[in-house]
Amino acid sequence: MKEGQWYPGNMARAVTRLRQDIKIVDLVVELLDARIPKSSHNPAFAGLVGGKKHLVLLHKADRAEDAATESWLSHYKEAGTPAMAFSVHNKSYLTGLLNYLKKEEKNLRSGRLKRPLRMIIVGIPNVGKSTMINYFVNKSVTKTGNQPGITRGRQWIRITPGLELLDTPGILWPKIDEETSWPLAVVGAIPPSRIDIQQLVQRLIAFYIERGKEKLITERYSGIAVGSAEKMLADIGLLHGCLLPEGKVDLNRSSALLLRDFQGGLLGQVTLEFPQA
Ligand SMILES: Nc1nc2c(ncn2[C@@H]2O[C@H](COP(=O)(O)OP(=O)(O)OP(=O)(O)O)[C@@H](O)[C@H]2O)c(=O)[nH]1
Ligand SMILES: [Mg+2]
Structure with missing residues (x-):
């Protein structure tokens, strides 16, 4: 970004x-x-x-x-x-x-x-x-x-x-590094049009896997097996109707689907950041 x-x-x-x-x-x-x-x-x-x-x-x-x-x-x-x-x-x-x-x-x-x-x-x-x-x-x-x-x-x-x-309008600050921009984008504070949505969602899936929460994803999308974030995103697209006219997976659409589900609370209660020990 x-x-x-x-x-x-x-x-x-x-x-x-x-x-x-x-x-x-x-x-x-x-x-x-x-x-x-x-x-x-x-x-x-x-x-x-x-x-x-x-x-x-x-x-x-x-x-x-x-x-x-x-x-x-x-x-x-x-x-x-x-x-x-x-x-x-x-x-x-x-x-x-x-x-x-x-x-x-x-x-x-x-x-x-x-x-x-x-x-x-x-x-x-x-x-x-x-x-x-x-x-x-x-x-x-x-x-x-x-x-x-x-x-x-x-x-x-x-x-x-x-x-x-x-009440006040929402504000962000001029300099946001990558470590901060991805969580902000995941929760919808930065609009998806401003970000690489595929990268973002792969990072989110990888986070679920790292924290042992991948079941929340596989339970939401039937037929999806746990694998690399990239593979899971492609499979979600393939099995859940995100295809391009030529039959290839539309990764932007599968990313948008997953992001929408996360923001809509369909992928469980998940905290992305923890206080430093
Ligand atoms: N799950 C959940 N969603 C909430 C809660 N409070 C607000 N939301 C949702 O968060 C979204 C944004 O809410 P807004 O109240 O418009 O947020 P805002 O901070 O005023 O946004 P700006 O005015 O654009 O800065 C809406 O979809 C709300 O339904 C909450 O306690 N829990
Ligand atoms: Mg408001």
């Missing part, structure tokens, strides 16, 4: 905007993808957040391996960074977040300022920011018995009288 290809001007503008928005909030909630907490973390984040309070949410935890998510949470705990798992498909995560926010609201109120706690949700494209906010607004409104949230000005959403939040 060519450097800077996926860093369009609008993303640079979004960063400038974000810098301004962060100045007026109390809490920055960083949504990471629970499958790739390392690669989905913006290396410029510390600089952007400045001294603001920071909460990490390992989002889409329903797609990640539970044990891996636990070890990431211990990792953040050791580093002194507040972190929680989250998913819009598992209500149990919501309570933890609401309790955390209630505490933060209280801290704010015990200070001199009498105004709502303002929080901003940031993260890479497609990590689930807008979905998480919609879910959170609906659930917390019913939970607190309040009026539905109202949008004020620039997407500021008042959730309760004491809590306001702001």
Whole structure:
């Protein structure tokens, strides 16, 4: 992938905007993808957040391996960074977040300022920011018995009288190396049109094999035997209808099929990155 290809001007503008928005909030909630907490973390984040309070949410935890998510949470705990798992498909995560926010609201109120706690949700494209906010607004409104949230000005959403939040567009950073770009592409933060999809998917299959998870692939695609990533991708194409008019396997199509299935959660709960021991 060519450097800077996926860093369009609008993303640079979004960063400038974000810098301004962060100045007026109390809490920055960083949504990471629970499958790739390392690669989905913006290396410029510390600089952007400045001294603001920071909460990490390992989002889409329903797609990640539970044990891996636990070890990431211990990792953040050791580093002194507040972190929680989250998913819009598992209500149990919501309570933890609401309790955390209630505490933060209280801290704010015990200070001199009498105004709502303002929080901003940031993260890479497609990590689930807008979905998480919609879910959170609906659930917390019913939970607190309040009026539905109202949008004020620039997407500021008042959730309760004491809590306001702001959605932001997904951002990436200008320099992403290969080790980071492949996980980002696998989870859909970088569009497939910008990448070599065959290489990407072969790498994903190889990862499943390395971690002993190849059964998740062979169970999904009947008739596929475990072999090299290249062979498995070709067989999936051959047996699952990805053929060119002359009868050859269309590897781009079989790659796209597998990637779509991974992103749709059809290839199991899989974490791609683990905290360094
Ligand atoms: N499995 C799973 N999928 C989720 C979850 N939250 C969001 N998604 C899916 O993730 C995809 C992206 O969601 P969005 O809310 O549009 O992501 P975003 O971060 O706002 O994206 P941008 O605005 O483009 O930066 C959608 O297909 C959602 O359904 C979750 O907790 N679990
Ligand atoms: Mg969004």
